[in-house]
Amino acid sequence: MKTLRPTSFDVAERAGVSQSTVSRALRSSPGVNAETRARVAQAAAELGYVVDRHASSLRLKSSETIALVTICRPGEDRSAINPFYFALLGSIAAATSARGFNLLVSFQESEANFRADFVRSGLADAMIVIGTTSNRAAWDYFAAAQASGHDFTCWGSPGGDFHWMRSDNEVGGRLAADHLVATGRRRLAFVGPQRSPQRQFDERRDGFTAALAAHGLAPVLAEPPPAEDRHAQGIAAARALLAAHPDIEGIFAASDMLALGVLQGIKDMGRSVPGDVALIGFDGIRAGTLADPALTTIEPDLDAAGEALVAMALEDDAHARDGTRIPVRLAVRGTA
Amino acid sequence: MKTLRPTSFDVAERAGVSQSTVSRALRSSPGVNAETRARVAQAAAELGYVVDRHASSLRLKSSETIALVTICRPGEDRSAINPFYFALLGSIAAATSARGFNLLVSFQESEANFRADFVRSGLADAMIVIGTTSNRAAWDYFAAAQASGHDFTCWGSPGGDFHWMRSDNEVGGRLAADHLVATGRRRLAFVGPQRSPQRQFDERRDGFTAALAAHGLAPVLAEPPPAEDRHAQGIAAARALLAAHPDIEGIFAASDMLALGVLQGIKDMGRSVPGDVALIGFDGIRAGTLADPALTTIEPDLDAAGEALVAMALEDDAHARDGTRIPVRLAVRGTA
DNA sequence: CTGAAAGCGCTTACAG
DNA sequence: CTGAAAGCGCTTACAG
Numbered sequence: 094m095k096t097l098r099p100t101s102f103d104v105a106e107r108a109g110v111s112q113s114t115v116s117r118a119l120r121s122s123p124g125v126n127a128e129t130r131a132r133v134a135q136a137a138a139e140l141g142y143v144v145d146r147h148a149s150s151l152r153l154k155s156s157e158t159i160a161l162v163t164i165c166r167p168g169e170d171r172s173a174i175n176p177f178y179f180a181l182l183g184s185i186a187a188a189t190s191a192r193g194f195n196l197l198v199s200f201q202e203s204e205a206n207f208r209a210d211f212v213r214s215g216l217a218d219a220m221i222v223i224g225t226t227s228n229r230a231a232w233d234y235f236a237a238a239q240a241s242g243h244d245f246t247c248w249g250s251p252g253g254d255f256h257w258m259r260s261d262n263e264v265g266g267r268l269a270a271d272h273l274v275a276t277g278r279r280r281l282a283f284v285g286p287q288r289s290p291q292r293q294f295d296e297r298r299d300g301f302t303a304a305l306a307a308h309g310l311a312p313v314l315a316e317p318p319p320a321e322d323r324h325a326q327g328i329a330a331a332r333a334l335l336a337a338h339p340d341i342e343g344i345f346a347a348s349d350m351l352a353l354g355v356l357q358g359i360k361d362m363g364r365s366v367p368g369d370v371a372l373i374g375f376d377g378i379r380a381g382t383l384a385d386p387a388l389t390t391i392e393p394d395l396d397a398a399g400e401a402l403v404a405m406a407l408e409d410d411a412h413a414r415d416g417t418r419i420p421v422r423l424a425v426r427g428t429a
Numbered sequence: 430m431k432t433l434r435p436t437s438f439d440v441a442e443r444a445g446v447s448q449s450t451v452s453r454a455l456r457s458s459p460g461v462n463a464e465t466r467a468r469v470a471q472a473a474a475e476l477g478y479v480v481d482r483h484a485s486s487l488r489l490k491s492s493e494t495i496a497l498v499t500i501c502r503p504g505e506d507r508s509a510i511n512p513f514y515f516a517l518l519g520s521i522a523a524a525t526s527a528r529g530f531n532l533l534v535s536f537q538e539s540e541a542n543f544r545a546d547f548v549r550s551g552l553a554d555a556m557i558v559i560g561t562t563s564n565r566a567a568w569d570y571f572a573a574a575q576a577s578g579h580d581f582t583c584w585g586s587p588g589g590d591f592h593w594m595r596s597d598n599e600v601g602g603r604l605a606a607d608h609l610v611a612t613g614r615r616r617l618a619f620v621g622p623q624r625s626p627q628r629q630f631d632e633r634r635d636g637f638t639a640a641l642a643a644h645g646l647a648p649v650l651a652e653p654p655p656a657e658d659r660h661a662q663g664i665a666a667a668r669a670l671l672a673a674h675p676d677i678e679g680i681f682a683a684s685d686m687l688a689l690g691v692l693q694g695i696k697d698m699g700r701s702v703p704g705d706v707a708l709i710g711f712d713g714i715r716a717g718t719l720a721d722p723a724l725t726t727i728e729p730d731l732d733a734a735g736e737a738l739v740a741m742a743l744e745d746d747a748h749a750r751d752g753t754r755i756p757v758r759l760a761v762r763g764t765a
Numbered sequence: 766c767t768g769a770a771a772g773c774g775c776t777t778a779c780a781g
Numbered sequence: 782c783t784g785a786a787a788g789c790g791c792t793t794a795c796a797g
Contacts, residue, residue: 098549100790111768116792126766141577143549147492148790151483151773158533171519172715172731179515183507186536195552197494198534200522213434213479215774216531241477324719353719360721379508380716383660383689385696395508436774447784452776462782484774487789551790 099140108136158195160211164224165202184399209238219406226251246406252290261418265391266300269345278343282313285347327354349376371429386427435476444472494531496547500560501538520735545574555742562587582742588626597754601727602636605681614679618649621683663690685710707765722763
């Protein structure tokens with residue numbers, strides 16, 4: 094029942110001008126008589142005319158869209174994706190939309206749906222890759238894709254020689270250390286992957302350790318045991334940590350999902366938070382504010398992250414070069 | 430530094446065939462010699478050739494993409510979007526990708542970025558609209574858009590005469606009631622909007638009420654007071670409810686975000702969960718599993734929801750007609 | 766300031 | 782089974 098979509102020729106006929114004039118008027122090209130322009134706009138509105146983006150993009154060789162791929166864990170249920178990536182997706186969408194661009198999203202997890210040709214097929218002008226760094230096959234695929242000319246920008250430098258953007262992790266680690274020390278905690282621990290291929294967790298740990306060293310302190314470093322997901326890892330890590338070091342007074346967890354598990358683990362061990370043990374996470378995910386008590390965390394400026402990723406992918410911002418850092422802040426809530 | 434993207438003419442030259450043959454071979458049209466097809470595929474691979482989607486879509490008049498718009502609260506931070514919608518977005522992405530379609534996403538909140546012309550501009554073959562029902566201006570805009578011929582399918586029937594798909598809310602309400610009664614609770618309450626323009630919350634309440642009536646019981650109906658978001662509403666609602674009805678033994682909240690607030694509110698009143706008060710939510714969001722205790726909830730089958738929304742939007746499933754219900758199940762966790 | 770025409774890179778009906 | 786050619790709906794250099 095769909096009526097044939099009107100073309101610029103239909104608008105031209107109705108406005109009594111040529112098709113070229115319709116195109117110029119609608120793109121607000123300079124040098125179109127104001128009255129003509131109004132007549133065209135009028136006719137277009139009456140017909141419900143909208144420019145065909147395929148014809149337009151084909152001609153202009155630009156689609157004004159960004160492709161965003163989110164790497165998932167293999168077999169992972171979509172609702173189990175780390176909420177941090179959904180929040181990042183939202184901020185990328187905002188930055189994209191602010192430029193009048195469209196956003197194409199793709200969740201990828203295995204050979205069955207790996208894809209990196211969004212730019213080459215003309216579908217997008219640039220590609221951004223975010224998501225879990227634990228999917229080795231996915232990152233190998235994207236490393237190979239880059240080698241064969243598919244360019245992209247990613248979040249968090251998951252190994253490889255990628256263009257990346259990430260939080261100011263070191264400063265975040267320092268903020269966590271300083272806050273814990275300022276509130277009187279001395280026996281501290283860092284819970285996070287110690288041998289991750291990516292640098293993010295290392296940076297958080299190093300910033301934490303360096304700031305503590307300035308106070309003559311050294312944290313216990315706890316590697317979370319393998320488990321179903323970050324949350325489960327956090328629970329197990331906290332239990333083991335408190336069993337081995339009953340005197341721990343403060344914990345800095347490498348991410349909020351891990352921290353939420355640690356929170357549960359601390360409670361499981363019969364300790365109170367923040368009374369017995371203070372806790373600080375990293376990411377600023379919404380679920381942290383819903384925890385009991387609400388999670389104190391290091392929060393990256395997500396709006397800045399979305400904008401910087403898009404700018405860098407589009408290469409239209411000389412300042413958004415490799416290694417730019419997204420500012421973070423300490424969000425003091427209930428756990429520390 | 431980007432080399433000119435190769436076209437089908439380049440592939441044709443390299444394979445020693447005509448451009449039309451390249452197109453046929455790559456689209457696996459019938460009636461192409463196997464050996465020719467292999468030679469073309471070979472040449473395409475060597476050149477890193479990928480079909481230009483704009484040229485292809487222009488010709489085929491189909492883009493094989495779905496547009497998904499998510500309505501946000503005005504002024505809402507992207508990370509504050511109800512996680513249920515992110516999960517739904519993920520399942521829609523999965524259903525879309527399973528068909529080899531692309532997904533274009535757009536978060537909209539105010540006049541500044543309302544847009545409904547994805548199909549008319551050729552960018553997408555169909556449009557799905559999800560998100561908060563509390564943004565009146567947005568739904569007025571989409572009602573007007575529909576009136577002027579922009580068709581779409583939405584989640585939850587937010588008023589208007591839309592094509593919609595929603596959970597089997599009544600059954601969900603019944604499951605909650607039966608579980609609460611089966612575990613010995615008699616003094617029960619429903620916490621949720623009573624005068625919402627949309628029917629979803631009413632259906633959950635009605636199912637709950639009807640099932641209780643069969644046991645000769647009637648719930649207290651508590652309208653959450655206005656507050657910043659659903660979570661804050663839940664906290665306030667639980668406090669007021671328990672102050673007015675100290676003998677309440679079980680609560681069914683209209684959504685998980687509300688339930689998470691109710692959980693906090695119950696604790697604030699010095700009651701234990703589920704010891705003193707049992708609690709059941711609705712939606713099955715991830716944050717519920719992170720609560721302490723983990724939230725018992727009514728969980729819609731999101732995979733089915735994504736698939737049904739896409740099928741209905743594409744009108745390629747005779748069974749996915751208006752009014753189809755997505756099955757729900759009771760997920761028993763810690764709060765009831 | 767406006768119009769006629771070429772061309773973006775495909776797909777497919779029409780010949781052979 | 783394969784090729785030459787038309788045409789999808791735009792944008793813009795070229796004339797006027």
